[in-house]
Amino acid sequence: MSLTTPRADRLRAVRRAWYRFRRNPAAVVGLAMVLLVFVVAIFAPLVAPFPEHVGGFVDFRNRHQPPSWTHPFGTDNAGRDILSRVIFGYRISLTLVVFVLGLAVPFGVLLGLLAGYYGGWVETVIMRLTDVFLAIPALVMALAITAALSPTLLNSMIALALLWWNWHTRLIYTTVASLKHEEYVEAAKVAGASDFHILFRELLPNCVSVISVKTTLDAGFVILIGAGLSFLGLGAQPPTPDLGTMVSSGANYLPEYWWGSIFPGLAILFTILGFNLLGDGLRDLLDVEVN
Amino acid sequence: MKSATKWLKPLLATLIAGAGLAFAQVNITMNTVQIFGTIDPAKVTDYTEYMAAANLYDGLVDVDETGAIVPLLADSWEVSDDAKQFTFTLKDGATFHDGSPVEASDVVYSVRRLLTIDQGPSYLVRDVLDVDGVQALDNNTVQFTLSEIFSPFLTTVPLMFVVNEEVVEANAVDGDWGQEYLNNNAAGAGPYMLDSWTRGSSMTVKRYEDWHMGWHAEAIDQVRWLVTNDEATVRSLAAAGDLHMTSQYQSNETYDALANSGNFRVVEEPTATGFTLKLNTKVAPTDDVHVRRAIACAMDYETIREFIFPSDPMAGPLPPSFGDAVLDTIEVAEYDLDCAREEMAQSKYAGQDNIPISHLYVANTPFEEEIALMFDAVFTELGFDVTLMAEPWNLITEMATDVNQTPNVNQIFFGPTYPSADSMLFTQYHSDAAGTWASMEWLQDEQVDSLIDQARRTADVSEQNELYQQAQARIMELQPNAFLGLQTVRHAMDNCLEGFRYVPMQSFDYNFSNYSWTCN
Incomplete structure (x- = not known):
């Protein structure tokens, strides 16, 4: 099924998928939002109106300026342009996503493959360990880890990565457990293929759609929990422009200077919504169950 | 219906009376x-803890708005000619919260307890007063005998809060002076x-x-x-x-x-509480006086006082309210980046880039964070690699106990704990007081120590003021602080x-x- 699709067939399949994807307006909007966030984050120094307001910069004479043409999102308590800081804040959020999912997804998928394919004691050990991790609320555990280590961006990324792999393990485990009795796996076995070949050339490609949907949906949650950690002061430290930290410091001046908190909050909402719409669209498109 | 109104009336009456009572309560x-760390009067150290203690406990004497010592549990007191003996006469009729009378033995017990536990205000007097130095002459008279002249002694007496000996001893465990209780x-x-x-x-x-x-x-x-x-x-x-x-x-x-x-x-x-950057004089790079002077030159005092933390200008270690003890030739520092660059050029770190420097402030305090951001902006430009540390207060007091854990720059408020220049100078700058949040400068300078010691041993006021002024001059030479402002409370x-x-x-x-x- 997956082994020898000719190139033309594959192209056609892709085109057909894109056609179906385009017919789902929510998914297209989601994709556009996510792309926008990525583009803005990558070209932050070019896009941001006041890139110098991101590092060490203060202008107390301009504090708490309401939204205007010069400062569309207003300025914060140190007189810094909030729009510029939101744009750079996206960089931190996306770094967090890439780092956390980049570590957690491969690790979780590998364990899921092993547990599902081998069964027996391998399954018992891996799946019980997964259960233990699933039993701990992610935010509480992340709080404990970052508070015990020192509160930095790196530590909060490590804490989140430590907590994220188990979801993927469980998902891949159930997928593989049903796939391993498929005929093409049996056929590969009869043909004398190694376990390595079966795991990574037969089973893994058939999990890709599940993984990509789950990962896309996860991205939003990683941003949300990351923002939660920094809201509580356990993430990136000032003056790093982190969205959660900005919401938190802006909250000190609610409701008079609402823009300090509302705009970074909306920025978080925007990304999460984008990833969720995209993930839902992908799920419909690839027709997979992820939960 | 009739029977219902019968019990309704008294019930309503009770309710109304109850509401009336509740209303009268303020x-x-x-x-x-x-947070309140402790309320034990032998252990209180910071502003919040003293706030609880000042309401729960009374001492022999009190302090009024002018800083004068006024009677409280003691009616009157006498000082001997050699200024070493203080005799207090207790007033009649004062009682503890359990109704038992306040007696001289309670005062003696409280002071001995303070000196033995030695964690709170005892550091002020421990060099001149030991447990035998306080005696009850009779039920109403307490006498303190100092080992040597200690001119600010009377001003420290309000901090010796009196505890109920009977209650404390009844709840003491293994002779712990009732610390647990x-x-x-x-x-x-x-x-x-x-x-x-x-x-x-x-x-x-x-x-x-x-x-x-x-x-x-x-x-x-x-x-x-x-x-x-x-x-x-x-x-x-x-x-x-x-x-x-x-x-x-x-x-x-x-x-x-x-x-x-x-x-x-x-x-x-206006207050006598100084808001300063305490610079750790024992760790790099603030171990170099030129770096410390550069910091003092590079703070934008006006913006801080005007926009960030409304306060009055502060020149040196002693606020003007200390009158003749103040060295009035010290000028209020001004924001001058050229001066900062010149000082940096003279320092042993001249020409280096990314010199690591840490800046500590109390977490979740917006104005302190703003000052930290300002520091970060200026010192990154001056070639430092600034680390901002926002920590809760209880962790800051912990960090202050170890010279190597004390960051380079620390935002600290410090005001007089007793109305004497000694309170400002000894507590912050004397070697014997090192290792607390009030002395994060770790100054430990022999000359400063000896001037403060001499002032303490001098009963003559003008001579004493002369010594205090010399101490301030020496402190300014060492520049262990950037004086941001005098707090307007x-x-x-x-x-x-x-x-x-x-x-x-x-x-x-x-x-x-x-x-x-x-x-x-």
Whole structure:
């Protein structure tokens, strides 16, 4: 099924998928939002109106300026342009996503493959360990880890990565457990293929759609929990422009200077919504169950 | 129907009477930004802890707004000609919260307890007073005999809070002087009694009816301190009528919002509390005096005083309220980046890039974070690699006990704990006082030590002032601080609440027996 699709067939399949994807307006909007966030984050120094307001910069004479043409999102308590800081804040959020999912997804998928394919004691050990991790609320555990280590961006990324792999393990485990009795796996076995070949050339490609949907949906949650950690002061430290930290410091001046908190909050909402719409669209498109 | 009204009437009457009583009770709430660590009068050290102690306990004498020592549990006192012996006569009729009389033996017990436990204000007198130096001559007379002249002695006596010997000893475990007990309970003769205390969140004290100083008609019946430094919480509590006095550490925005609400007014008093950057003189790069001078040149004092933390200019270690002890030739520092660059060029770190420097401030305090951001902006430009550290206060006091854990630059408020220049100089700069949050400079300079010591041993005031001035000159030479400003203490207070007056002694201005509720 997956082994020898000719190139033309594959192209056609892709085109057909894109056609179906385009017919789902929510998914297209989601994709556009996510792309926008990525583009803005990558070209932050070019896009941001006041890139110098991101590092060490203060202008107390301009504090708490309401939204205007010069400062569309207003300025914060140190007189810094909030729009510029939101744009750079996206960089931190996306770094967090890439780092956390980049570590957690491969690790979780590998364990899921092993547990599902081998069964027996391998399954018992891996799946019980997964259960233990699933039993701990992610935010509480992340709080404990970052508070015990020192509160930095790196530590909060490590804490989140430590907590994220188990979801993927469980998902891949159930997928593989049903796939391993498929005929093409049996056929590969009869043909004398190694376990390595079966795991990574037969089973893994058939999990890709599940993984990509789950990962896309996860991205939003990683941003949300990351923002939660920094809201509580356990993430990136000032003056790093982190969205959660900005919401938190802006909250000190609610409701008079609402823009300090509302705009970074909306920025978080925007990304999460984008990833969720995209993930839902992908799920419909690839027709997979992820939960 | 008839039978129903029969019992309804008395029930209603009771309810109305109950409501009337509740209405007559004056309960006020004030927020504090730090937790109460301990309320043991032998262990209190910071502003918040002294606030509790000043309400729960009374000492022999009190301090008024001018810094003068006035009678409290003692009616009168005499000082011997050699200035080494102090004899206090207790007033009649003063009682502890359990109703038992305050006697000379309680005072002796309290002072010995203070000296033995040695964790609170005992550091002020431990060099000149030992446990045998305090004696009860009779039931009403206490005598202190100092080993040598210690000129500020009388000004430290208000901090020697008197505990109820009988109650404390009844609850002592293995001769621990009742430390376990007084950590959670109060056994004093102060105006208020401990009612409830939830560590980390709130403390409530209620009026002691038989307080020896007597009560005025508009007295506050119950005071609740709520621990929160969240500005939004403070504002919503105030809007709901659940807060009557804010801490002195709210943001400008909060004071403005409360003043605009119509129910509050903002009271302001100049203080002798200095807000300074304490520079750790023992670790790189602030071990170099030129780096410290560069820091003193590079702070934008005007912006800080005007926009970030409203305060009065501060020149040197002694606030002007100390009169003739102040070295008045010290000039208020000004923001001058060229001066900072020149100083850096003379330092042993000249020409280096990315010199690591750490800057500590109290977490969740917006104005301190703003100063930290300002520091970061300036010093990154001057070639430093700045690390900003926002930590909770209890961790800061812990870090201050170890010279290597003490960051380079520390934002600290320090005001006189007793109305004497000695309080400002000894506590912050003398080697014997090193290792606390008040002395994060780790100055440990022989010359400064000896000048402070000499001043303490001098009974002659003008000679003493001369020594204090020399000490200030030497301190300015070493530049262990950048003097940001003298705090203008500000509280938003309910329009009905009166009585806040600045007292130049650790939290004595929050003794709520001096407050009144004027809207009955």
